Structures are given as structure tokens and as C-alpha cells.
Amino acid sequence: MVTKDEIIQKAKDAILDFDGELAEEAAKEAIANDVDPVEVIEHGFTAGMNVVGADFGEGKLFLPHVLAASEAMNAGMKILKPEMEKRQSETKSLGKIVLCTIEGDIHTIGKDIVGSMLSIAGFEVVDMGRDVPVKNIVEKTKEVKPVLVATSALMTTTMINQIQLEELLKEAGLRDQVKTMVGGAPCTQDWADQIGADIYGESAADSVAKVKAAVLK
């Protein structure tokens, strides 16, 4: 019998060893032992990615390592995602959320986790993908009339595009009809306050709690 802690540790090791097969094994063990996929993602895979990210930042690892670690994470996520969807509540949609990684930025892992968790919580997530031009986000907002527009930025050079989104939503007369949420490693509560975004989501769980509080009044 494997314990929850052992499975979480295995998930973390899989990322640190760039081992997709080990990531799949951890994900399968989580399902077989009824361990909450969210815990494996947050304390296993994401914790591993954070170490890889810090080592990359310090020059101990290089881009191919980061890529290999994110591929390992994807391998594990592919197995956990259907399981998370199965656990999704069958209740009617709590509202639409337009989600994407902002213009200029191709990082998707965090956005995908946040999207999965919001969809499990009952929201209808319209995922526009990565590197999405700000004007396209505004067009999509007009088209689908979401309760929230959520953007991910992983780089200091791309988070500034979240300012442009606030401005273009205002120009289009949409800002009063929709809430905005920002997230991704360089974003903070201060950043959200500074640019006038309604919500800063630090992690997937934090985002779900804050969106529910803001939208389901």
C-alpha cells in the first residue's frame, strides 16, 4: 500500500528527474489509491516545477531541462485531468470564464491547472490558449459575455499587457459588465490593485475560492 505522501513525493521527484513515465506512475497511483488529484498537482508536480524554475533562474539548469520537466508534468496531467473532470459537479454552469495566457507569453502549465480547477468548480471555461492578442480577448468577451476574464502572465515583459487589457475593456464599454483576474508567477495582489484588476489568484485553489466569492454573490 502506497501512502498519499509517497505518491506526492513521487510526483515531485518525477519533475525533478524529468521523468514522464514516473509522473504517469504517480498519477495512476493517485487515482488507484483515491488521492485527491489536486493535492498531487499542487504539492507534487507544481512543487517540483517551482524547484526547477528556481534552479533555472540561478543558472543551475538550462532551457532543455525546463522543457523536459514541463513535458513530464504534462504526462502526469494527461492522466489526472480526466479523473478531475469525472469529479466535476453535474450542477448547471456557474457562468462563463474567458481564460488565456496573455499576448507575448507562451507559458501554459499554470493557466491549464487554474482552468481545470475552475471547470471542476462548475464554471464554463472558454480557454483561448496562449500568446493571445489583447484585442482578441476583448472580442471574445463581447461574444461570450463571461462573468470573468482571467489572464495568465509568467514574465515581467508580458504582464504589462494585462494593463492594456484593462484599458481596452474600458474603451469597449465592457469593463463594468465583467470581472477581471490576473495570475502567474510575477503577478501579485499589489499588481492587481495597481492595474485595477478585480482579483489576484495566487494558486489554482486560491483562484477558485476568490472567483466564487466575487461572482456568486
Ligand code: B12
Ligand atoms: C516551464 C517554463 C517554461 C516552459 C513553458 C512550457 C509550457 N507549456 O508552459 C518553456 C520551456 C516553453 C519556457 C519558455 C520560456 N521561458 Co519559461 N519558465 C518556465 C518555469 C520554469 C516554470 C513555469 C511553470 O510552468 N510553473 C509551474 C506552474 C504550475 O506554476 P505557475 O505557472 O506559476 O502557475 C501557478 C500560479 O502562478 C497561478 N497561475 C498561473 N497562471 C494563472 C492564471 C490565472 C488567471 C490565475 C488566477 C492564476 C494563475 O496558479 C498556478 C497554479 O498554482 C518558469 C520559472 C518560474 N519560477 O515560474 C520559467 C520562466 C517563467 N520563464 C522565463 C523565460 C525568460 C522564458 C523564455 C523567454 C526563455 C527563452 N529564453 O526562450 C521562454 C518564453 C517565451 C515566451 N514568449 O513566452 C522566465 C521569465 C523571466 C521574466 N522576465 O519574468 C522564468 C521566470 C524563468 C527565470 N527564472 O528566468 N518556460
